[in-house]
Amino acid sequence: MHSVVVTGASSGIGRATAVELACRGYDVLGTVRSADKAEDLIAAADSHGAPMRTVLLDVADPDSCEEAFAHIGRLTGGGPWAVVNNAGTELMGAVEDIAEEEARYLLEVNLLGPFRLCRLALPAMRRRGSGRIVNVTSHAGLVASPFNGWYAASKHALEALSDSLRMESARYGVSVSVVEPGFHETPMVPDAQRRLARLAADGTSPFQDAYASTSRYLERLRPFRPAEDAARVVCRAVTARRPRARYLTGRESFLTRINPFVPQPLSDAFLRRATGLRGTVPCGDVSR
Template structure:
């Protein structure tokens, strides 16, 4: 039985972390939610959690990196939602940690397929039905890293930067059709992404970046202790409920502070502070005099 399109939402990567909490948040708010899962086992886990929470959720199988799987998932969602969802929440994504120098082309291609090409592909697939109805909403889950770069997570930031850029373009192209596009930019919250980061990173024995392994290990260990991403799920709901949503929704104090610093402080200072914070990089050559001027002194 199809549900009313006006409150229907398709959420990708819905079986854990931000995606799972978003599905539950929207379900409790009265939206008809369809979540994607990569396997039947993960789908059953999502349905079981939803039943425990007293939330109705429908699930479709989808591997976001497979165009045919995406087509099948969108077609099934269209049957469940009377022609297609009113909103799409692109949450599926993953990390690619490590020094830029040591990450090969194939790993980069897989990473960008998941974090950039897949969400745009899914948006292209649902836009025609949204345009035909004269309304719709696309929410892309980015990251504070979409605007703030750190060492050893360069490709993750690059993918999120690109997602933010294409989202800006889509927002301008689609507004005349009644379709709004916005970004959610979480800071650091508990997520399975931290465990996957540890699994993805395997430095070679001859690496010249020994600090990278320690940094990723600390990220993984800290990730277990981070707070759950309930504020991110609530930000997604605000995107859907707002008559005119913001272009960007930073979530978490670290995202707000990092973005403000990146946009307002001298680059030489933000480079220094980020390298100092992770203990992974020397002070950029020639920058000490500038740092003394900006900071009023220099730490020894």
């Protein structure tokens, strides 16, 4: 039985992926950050009649990653066959409104965390001569929008590093894929809306009006597709005989595909309009 580590398995796409893979007969090790979340994940798998094991892991903590993978090595007899790097966090706000420590933490979770786990998993995969790595990125890794710059930057970097890793690892029988979800029903969008509301209420940002517009725009995009839709695509990347380099998911994937062919001023105008950044604001006036 192939063993698969799924990070960020406590909710959203990670949880749905872990449960789906367990239902398909894989030995799933879902990583979570607390014992309570571990119990909840096991209960979710049990409700589908699928056994699952959990491991406590914080992808932003190098020591936690080392300890967790040492434990995973013992549980799997040397190391997992596959790793799904799903754990991630959002950080809404204009580039100038993001504190440096916030950006650093985002990069720890969304970029450095996945590659810590890749480095820990790859030696066993090379010795075995086979393995799968699936990095969950985002449509934002392909198209950046206002107030999502740091998140988009982290996912764009994850795309680039995945490309390099894919070519480096192929000679050892290890495939590397990225899955690029659009909007799905996960905690991330409500978290983003709550942050936008705080930024709008703060009253110090020149973008406070646009933050409120962006939150309304996100609400207009509902209903989102269920997390299970994206999870099935992640599972396809894990289980395919010949995995593709990229998998796009979500109803927005068509727009993402055509965006490179849209004139930049037109694309900018659409995203500015959607996020309330139309027109110009006189210097010094932060009320509009």
